[in-house]
Amino acid sequence: MITIPFKNKGQFLYEEIYEYLKNEIIAGSLKYQEKLPSKRNMASHLSVSVNTVDAAYGQLMAEGYVESIPKKGYFVCEIDTYFQSEKRAVPEKRSAKSEFETVKIDFSPNAIDHRIFPYDAFRKIFKATFNEYDLNLLNKPDIQGEPDLRKALVDLLYRSRGVICSEDQIIIGSGTDHLLQRLDLLWGRNKEIILENPVYLKAYNIFEKMGNQVISVDIDEKGIRIEPLMKHKNAAIYVTPSHQFPLGMSMPIDRRIKLLNVANQEEGIYIIEDDYDSEFRYNEKPLPSLQSIDKNGKVIYIGTFSKSIAPSMRISYMVLxxxxLKTYLEIADQISSPVSSLEQKMIAAFIADGFFEKHVNKMRKVYKEKRITLMNALHQLGDQVSVTGENAGHHLLVQLGNGMTEETMCCRAMNLGVKVYPVSPYFIHGVSKNHQSMVLLGYGSLTEAEIYEGIGLLKKAWDL
Amino acid sequence: MITIPFKNKGQFLYEEIYEYLKNEIIAGSLKYQEKLPSKRNMASHLSVSVNTVDAAYGQLMAEGYVESIPKKGYFVCEIDTYFQSEKRAVPEKRSAKSEFETVKIDFSPNAIDHRIFPYDAFRKIFKATFNEYDLNLLNKPDIQGEPDLRKALVDLLYRSRGVICSEDQIIIGSGTDHLLQRLDLLWGRNKEIILENPVYLKAYNIFEKMGNQVISVDIDEKGIRIEPLMKHKNAAIYVTPSHQFPLGMSMPIDRRIKLLNVANQEEGIYIIEDDYDSEFRYNEKPLPSLQSIDKNGKVIYIGTFSKSIAPSMRISYMVLxxxxLKTYLEIADQISSPVSSLEQKMIAAFIADGFFEKHVNKMRKVYKEKRITLMNALHQLGDQVSVTGENAGHHLLVQLGNGMTEETMCCRAMNLGVKVYPVSPYFIHGVSKNHQSMVLLGYGSLTEAEIYEGIGLLKKAWDL
Known part of the structure; x- marks a missing residue:
């Protein structure tokens, strides 16, 4: 008869019995087809209640270690030997970012100013949005995105970017990356993807990983070059016309029309307009979007709240x-939305209640002042330094004319605690001649004092 | 000289000048290389200030309609003719779900009970989480997911599912669909994907759309059949061992070991364990996960908060x-997380503060009672009705033995205002013989009275 050494480790008794028997079966001490004692016998033998044994046998049966044959009793099931590979892989620990040097001033092009975030508005909106009476709050989000948010966007995009669309054409996504992946689902792998060079690297990587043929086309001072686009018949052209990333120029109207005409002349050509930070243009009012000029349904317009609200809110939108639309909705019907209903509703209210425009106007003013500060500070560096891409966004580009390489510029800056961002990684086939010794300086999160301190340190680092 | 018919539509003056000149250029009235009046002349001619003209010219230059040639003046740029296709596509309106009949009782397998959602706990957690002092609240989420949430999950998954992992192995995603797409990025298109038949359709659709070779393998009463798996060398096998979707059985230990051994014997074989509703098992304690038995790093474990918190919270997790891990992190480094930091932090606190387990225990009790009610109600239908898959989750299956087809079952039920869900769509190559005349009845969102009313109506609808 089976003897169970009760250990009383705080488990239930039935769990001890279950575990003991399970281990005996795995070890082969109890063999296939061996009969277990009846519940009553086992209970009396172990001095526990029949219910306890019943629970243990129940669990063993549920997991498939034991089967009950009516009128015969309980029998051990056949359990395969488990094969184990001899060597086990060594754990790959995730490496902490190897930044030995302490960063004092970080000219990150992606940072925003935390100090102007409208915490109170969001608190109010949460209170108003999160309540027992809105059953949709707990339901799966609408596959295209919350109707309230799409409605708010139709209006907002028309006023701010000239985008003309119905709420049916809007898809809410969880970031630009996610929407680009969705486009890939729409087209499959045969579509060539044409990207600007230099380029927003995440877009490049996403399309490449997806297995599409990815082609990069150099830009000139007006944006993506037209001539290399002409020979393609089945392609999507990804551009950042408002504010080329990373170089910062905006595409003039003539190039915009030429680009649209490339699409207008081939049925298989579409344009993806990534309008990622169009809210932040300082000298003129924002340029109208490509989508607003397009009359033939050739432009897919993508925007995000990463820059205008916060990078932590993963909400972006796409106008198809x-x-x-029809093809997209057939696919979307089979795939859930990745964006939480609650945050969609909160952003919808943030826009509809007027907080969004107020906030963007405030931010534009703040960033404009930071930009002026940075430009003034850069004047101190003398005429070896030329500045470009300064009319929009949260970063500009600085090029050095004293022969120092980009790598040295970054490295020497870091030695003094200042982090600047090289432009070369954005070039797919190596940095072009005109963009040697060039770095990005972002100013979104820095104070006036930090900007002056940072530029002062760069002056020293770069021998100016 | 140009005359501008000011309309005073509430625009700024400079905007009217800009728009007028822009339209003249587009229309060709102002031609390429034509010289515009100097700012001063234009201003005096229009009786506006030079600053106003300056702003208008500035915008025209920014958009590329006009260029300034130093010491010569302002000239019209060359603008291409814009090609427009003759016919424009007819708008595809998104069709409202065509449910003419009013649904009185919906036995949806995906619904949860809104009445037991812990609104107050979430209000408390929002207050504690959303504040000015946590700068990470606004930053881009960690690519793998918020460390707090991953830490909470290590502990929770160990206690509830026997899953052994470090927080480094956890990836937070925005739903199971999203994580399956991520896996696709990891492997590319050469990996065969093997799915259970019948299957969770979204998984099937995702892999198919991704362009992988998708193979479906029939299940028997223990789960996926082993023999058809043997010939594969480079495949991922997607299974739902805790609670097969849609049929509801759980995989016994012997089949689990056999399945793991298939993977143990080929380097290229992995198992994707979708443990989507393992929290809800009513008769025995939940079966340990496949991941907890796996000793060779062959199981990718996926779970979600859709069932245990709410489908609107798009948060799921994957243990790699x-x-x-190394390969995955190389990719992840290039793609942003789609999950909002705020919600990740809120769920982390919900778990760490003990609310999650309390809530799940409460829900389990509530669903267990609903399930008993449904079983009792089903007894009324007599012995033409057999019930399966009732031990777990939020739904069970009902099969009719009176010769009525599945389609008639659904249709007749709908005519009386009761929505039941056919099992056949989950079968890839047509429903198998054993699963004819079978429907899913979900009970997550129904009250006791609704369950009795619904089953009463089904009795009538199905001639029982």
């Missing part, structure tokens, strides 16, 4: 031309 | 074996 009507021609693509 | 260490062998896959």
């Amino acid at each position: 031309p009507e021609t693509l | 074996p260490e062998t896959l």
